[in-house]
Amino acid sequence: MDTERFITIRRKLHQIPEPGFQEYKTQQFILDFIDGLPKERLEVQTWKTGVLIKVPGLNPRKTIGYRTDMDGLPISEETSYEFTSVHNGYMHACGHDLHMTIALGLLDHFVHQPVDDHLLFIFQPAEEGPGGALPLLQSEEFQAVKPDMMLALHIAPEYPVGTVAVKEGLLFANTSELFIDLKGKGGHAAYPHLANDMVVATSHLVTQLQSVVSRNIDPLDSTVITVGKITGGTKQNIIAETARLEGTIRTLSSASMIKVKSRIEAIIKGIEASFECEAAIDYGSNYYQVCNHEELTKEFISFLESSKPADFYRCREAMTGEDFGYFLKEIPGFMFWLGVDCEYGLHHSRIEPKEEAIPVALRTLSTYIEWKATSQ
Ligand SMILES: CC(=O)N[C@@H](CCC[C@H](N)C(=O)O)C(=O)O
Secondary structure, eight states: OOHHHHHHHHHHHHTOOOOTTOOHHHHHHHHHHHHTSOGGGOEEEEETTEEEEEEOOSSOSOEEEEEEEOOOBSOOOOOOOSSOOSSTTOBOOSSHHHHHHHHHHHHHHHHHSOOSSEEEEEEEOOTTTTOSHHHHHHSHHHHTTOOSEEEEEEEETTSOTTEEEEOSEEEEOEEEEEEEEEEOBOEETTOGGGSBOHHHHHHHHHHHHHHIIIIISOTTSOEEEEEEEEEEOSSTTEEOSEEEEEEEEEESSHHHHHHHHHHHHHHHHHHHHHHTOEEEEEOOOEEOOEEEOHHHHHHHHHHHHHHOSSEEEEOOOBSOOOTHHHHHHHSOEEEEEEEOOOSSOTTOTTOOOOTTHHHHHHHHHHHHHHHHHHHO
């Protein structure tokens, strides 16, 4: 495989991060790449800003799906790259540029060296939100080419290059976004007794939320509530009439997700009463847990151990979320971590995944898919 060519592709994709369902340039980039491939061996269709590409097999018994996400994040890039994002305030800080590059590398490989089974390459929009997997899965376009098994990977800054980390069963958490709007009464900073200050109410709310994980959830059932953003008020000497809190909830069990939400709702009622304000909660998009298929994952681990395309590491579950979980709820398959060894983690403005991981992923997935699509 021509590694340099795919590193160039990764850098070009890195420069054009776009929000979920607005991946217009990214979609065009993928379609232009496909234009350079032999068309008689491809069936291409678009779905919103995504792309589905079928590579028909030579002696098909099943369809193997490979999914990549496409969207970027609202982060102002601070890497040392010469090829930083040209979209101000947006960055590929979760590796979707590498994920897409690996999918294109596999597509290129299998168009030129077809296997017995059909392959389906899925470029899915909006993984970071509001979630493209569920509507794509339910679409007529996807249902018409629905694979029998599905694969995906995610970059892992904490593992060395050359490593693939995976486990059977639960890999990623259930997630729910969390948006809370508070409305009180604004006023002059010098007359607090005539107003209901939503900065103070929000501060109490954030502190009270900390008690949900520590006091209401079984400590053996991991749960996270993170408030990532608070906005409110207009000026230093004006009491804030409104405030907004934005966060995310992560739970390993579905039961804990229900419990967390009911505790948040109770706390909000208390905030409304004690600060004489109104509150509205919106849970935004919710992702189903990523649960790897037991047998297929075991078989992949055996493949890694016997063929050694990469070093295998058995990981634990993580509190990250991924809407790939919706595919795995219906279609057997698995997701794995790809080591990219970098100092800064996912969603950080300085993340610089090592590009040497691209050939590792291409070698691992091309040999595994070749084996799976001919021998099984
Ligand atoms: C792998 C990864 O980082 N995924 C995202 C998924 C976003 C879920 C949703 N928008 C939320 O914030 O709850 C993650 O943040 O884990």
